[in-house]
Amino acid sequence: MFLCCWLALGALIPLTLATDPGVKVKLTAKGLEYGRQLGMAAIQKKLKTIRVPDISGKASVSPIGTVQYSLTNGCGIANFHCSSGSRDGPFSCHVLPKDSGSFDLNVSDLTVGASIAIKSDETGRPTVNSVGCEATVGSASIHFHGGASWLYNLFKDFIDKAIRDALQNQVRGKQPHTFCLTAVLAKVDQYAEIEYSMVSSPAVTTSSIELGLKGEFYNIGKRQEPPFSAAAFDLPPQTDNMLYVGLSAFTANSAAFVYSTAGALSLYVTDDMVPRASPIRLNTRTFGAFIPQIAERFPGLMVKLLVKTSETPVVTFEPNNTTVQATGTVTAYAIQPNATLSPLFVLNLESSASARLFVNVMRVAGNVTLNKMDLTLGTSYVGEFKVTALNSVFQMVLKSVVVPQLNVQLAKGYPLPTIGKMTLVNTKLQVLKGYMLIGTDVQFNSTHGASQDSFLPWGTTL
Numbered sequence: 001m002f003l004c005c006w007l008a009l010g011a012l013i014p015l016t017l018a019t020d021p022g023v024k025v026k027l028t029a030k031g032l033e034y035g036r037q038l039g040m041a042a043i044q045k046k047l048k049t050i051r052v053p054d055i056s057g058k059a060s061v062s063p064i065g066t067v068q069y070s071l072t073n074g075c076g077i078a079n080f081h082c083s084s085g086s087r088d089g090p091f092s093c094h095v096l097p098k099d100s101g102s103f104d105l106n107v108s109d110l111t112v113g114a115s116i117a118i119k120s121d122e123t124g125r126p127t128v129n130s131v132g133c134e135a136t137v138g139s140a141s142i143h144f145h146g147g148a149s150w151l152y153n154l155f156k157d158f159i160d161k162a163i164r165d166a167l168q169n170q171v172r173g174k175q176p177h178t179f180c181l182t183a184v185l186a187k188v189d190q191y192a193e194i195e196y197s198m199v200s201s202p203a204v205t206t207s208s209i210e211l212g213l214k215g216e217f218y219n220i221g222k223r224q225e226p227p228f229s230a231a232a233f234d235l236p237p238q239t240d241n242m243l244y245v246g247l248s249a250f251t252a253n254s255a256a257f258v259y260s261t262a263g264a265l266s267l268y269v270t271d272d273m274v275p276r277a278s279p280i281r282l283n284t285r286t287f288g289a290f291i292p293q294i295a296e297r298f299p300g301l302m303v304k305l306l307v308k309t310s311e312t313p314v315v316t317f318e319p320n321n322t323t324v325q326a327t328g329t330v331t332a333y334a335i336q337p338n339a340t341l342s343p344l345f346v347l348n349l350e351s352s353a354s355a356r357l358f359v360n361v362m363r364v365a366g367n368v369t370l371n372k373m374d375l376t377l378g379t380s381y382v383g384e385f386k387v388t389a390l391n392s393v394f395q396m397v398l399k400s401v402v403v404p405q406l407n408v409q410l411a412k413g414y415p416l417p418t419i420g421k422m423t424l425v426n427t428k429l430q431v432l433k434g435y436m437l438i439g440t441d442v443q444f445n446s447t448h449g450a451s452q453d454s455f456l457p458w459g460t461t462l
């Protein structure tokens, strides 16, 4: 059976849009084969609804002369089983009518080919259209038995041809169908959405389809391009999984740009956020031990810290190694009894964290660990002091308050591009130079109501 094995490319992407994709998606031969099998299952299901049409006509049959024939009460295809030797080879279907008393119908060499087009719609959303469905029925032969079968069998050739044409038309005459490969805009949270429009023409070979998607985070409602752009990258030639998704450092950095521009990378830290078990408390006694002026001018007060980035953090993907470099400030305030904040000092912070990335359902998520932290004095309102003396206090604040809070956000994850209602299985995530690679098999639930007909992966429709 030959199904969905050639692909036509529709409406190519206007050249003005062509930029390097931030995300690449590759469907391997294994993925295409899985889609073909699902398509075949759907076709077989559909074929059971085909009725052998009522047929009538006149035939000249020797030695009887002209015979008028009529076959009514079209039978459904009750027993349908297909076998196929080679992947694309011919296969035959043996079809027996429901009402089996009077005749057998044998259909063989039914070939169905769907041609699909991968295009981008006006919003840049990748869509798959089935642009044509070819069906040929090699032969249909009817065999009458019982009663006057000897007589019917004389003009069965005419009936065979009529049945063949009728079946062919029924398989072919189904409406084209479009579905979208992925949502073009995937909302992440109140700040960000990810755009997955197609930015380059799909690369289609006999064994794979590769799509280049924008893969850029945007601030919801306030679009602003970051001061950097995507760098070209190539997916490795791996083929063990059905689907590979490469997410580049550009995508991660566009996220960092959106969150830092939106002011989301800032956190007030107060003493109640510090773990109870910590001997270090955020009050003027702690800081007064290192900076005498604080003990003198602000005795017995609690301290509040504002930790925020001052530049967009930079995410780097090196083999097996994801690092996040952040530059920011830490401002310390004494909280007056009337709740006024009195600034104590501002420190400049350089920090480096390593990230572990993982896939959680249909989202990619992360968890960072602080590696390094460097503090230098920005402004002091309490005289001169030695910043390194405060290292242990700020190590504790970053490790036990700031990083865990960030990890709560990162654990929620960011939506991956999807194809229909798929579930990921055998998912692996590797970090390579310049991008992370998610290799996965997919499963579509055929048991869930209408799903099989509504997504028909890779565009097969009947």
Ligand SMILES: *[C@@H]1O[C@H](CO)[C@@H](O)[C@H](O)[C@H]1NC(C)=O
Pocket (backbone or CB within 6 Å): 094, 104, 106, 107, 108, 143
């Ligand atoms: C159907 O046709 C095939 C090939 O024409 C033949 O080998 C097979 O025996 C036929 N089956 C029936 C049930 O007539």
Ligand SMILES: *[C@@H]1O[C@H](CO)[C@@H](O)[C@H](O)[C@H]1NC(C)=O
Pocket (backbone or CB within 6 Å): 319, 320
């Ligand atoms: C990355 O880690 C994997 C598994 O731990 C290992 O097989 C591979 O060699 C590592 N690659 C590099 C460049 O270190």
Ligand SMILES: *[C@@H]1O[C@H](CO)[C@@H](O)[C@H](O)[C@H]1NC(C)=O
Pocket (backbone or CB within 6 Å): 316, 318, 321, 322, 323
């Ligand atoms: C990870 O990469 C960073 C540079 O991006 C490097 O400084 C660091 O040493 C690397 N870590 C490991 C464990 O290779």
Ligand SMILES: *[C@@H]1O[C@H](CO)[C@@H](O)[C@H](O)[C@H]1NC(C)=O
Pocket (backbone or CB within 6 Å): 336, 337, 338, 339, 340
């Ligand atoms: C709050 O208290 C501080 C210190 O006592 C004082 O300097 C400041 O003026 C007060 N602010 C208000 C708004 O009352």
Ligand SMILES: *[C@@H]1O[C@H](CO)[C@@H](O)[C@H](O)[C@H]1NC(C)=O
Pocket (backbone or CB within 6 Å): 367, 368, 369, 370, 407, 411
């Ligand atoms: C994240 O990493 C920290 C160590 O830095 C670990 O304690 C925590 O369990 C990790 N969280 C997840 C969800 O893996």
Ligand SMILES: *[C@@H]1O[C@H](CO)[C@@H](O)[C@H](O)[C@H]1NC(C)=O
Pocket (backbone or CB within 6 Å): 421, 422, 423, 445, 448
């Ligand atoms: C598919 O079915 C499995 C088991 O029946 C279920 O756990 C999973 O959530 C379903 N996935 C989707 C996308 O409906």
